[in-house]
Amino acid sequence: MHLTALTGIASYTANGLIRTRKPAGFMEVIKTMQKRMFVIFIAAMLVVLGAATLLAAKDSSMTGVATKQDITFTGPTVIGGSLVPAGEYTVLHQMQGSEHIMIFKQIGGKAEAKAKCNLVPLTEKAKTTEQRYSENAKNERVLIEMTFRGDTSKHVLEP
Numbered sequence: 136m137h138l139t140a141l142t143g144i145a146s147y148t149a150n151g152l153i154r155t156r157k158p159a160g161f162m163e164v165i166k167t168m169q170k171r172m173f174v175i176f177i178a179a180m181l182v183v184l185g186a187a188t189l190l191a192a193k194d195s196s197m198t199g200v201a202t203k204q205d206i207t208f209t210g211p212t213v214i215g216g217s218l219v220p221a222g223e224y225t226v227l228h229q230m231q232g233s234e235h236i237m238i239f240k241q242i243g244g245k246a247e248a249k250a251k252c253n254l255v256p257l258t259e260k261a262k263t264t265e266q267r268y269s270e271n272a273k274n275e276r277v278l279i280e281m282t283f284r285g286d287t288s289k290h291v292l293e294p
Contacts, residue, residue, distance in 0.1 A: 200254060200290075202228050204283050205242070206266070213277040214239050215250030215292065222246070226281075237290060250278075254288040261286050 204226040211220055215237075223242040228235065239248045267280040282289040 200228060200286050200288055201283060204228075204264075206239075206264070206281070208278075210276055212268070213271060213275050214248035216294075217248035218275060219246040219248050220244070228252075237292070251293040253291045253293065255291055256288050257282070257286070259287075261289070 205223060206226055207223050208219065208221050211218055213219075219239065219241065222244060224239045224246075225242055227238040227240070229238060230236070235252045235254060237250050237252045239246075239250075241247065261282045261284050263282070264284045265282045266278060268276045269279050271277050277294075278292060279294075280289060280291050
C-alpha cells in the first residue's frame with residue numbers, strides 16, 4: 136500500500152493498480168482544523184469568563200471598600216475585645232467565608248487585633264475618615280464604627 140497526501144491512497148499488486156481512493160480534500164482538512172480550533176477557543180474563553188466571575192463574586196461583598204487603610208488611635212483602644220495601645224495602625228480587610236474581618240496591625244510595634252465587621256452602605260462616598268467610640272465598664276475606649284474617606288460603606292464592628 137502506498138500513501139500520499141497529494142495523489143491519494145493506492146494499492147498495488149504484481150499485476151498493477153487495483154484501487155485508488157482520494158483522501159479528504161485540502162480545504163476539508165483546513166475546515167475541520169478550523170472547527171476544532173474554534174471549539175478550543177470557545178472552551179478557553181468559558182474558562183476565563185468563569186474565573187473572572189469567581190473573582191468578582193469573591194470581592195463583591197467588599198465593593199467600594201479599600202482592602203488596606205491606615206488609622207491612628209490617640210489613646211488605648213479596645214478592638215474586638217483586645218486592648219491595643221495608642222499609635223498608628225494598618226487596617227487590612229479580609230473575607231473569611233461570608234464574614235468580613237478587619238485586622239489592625241500596629242506600625243512599628245507588635246500590637247494586633249481582629250474584629251468582625253458589618254459593612255453598611257453609605258449614600259455617597261465618605262468625604263472624611265472618622266471613628267466612633269463607646270466606653271465599656273472599665274472606662275476603656277471601645278471602637279464601634281469607622282468610615283474611611285473614599286469608601287462607599289461604613290464599618291460597624293461587632294462587640
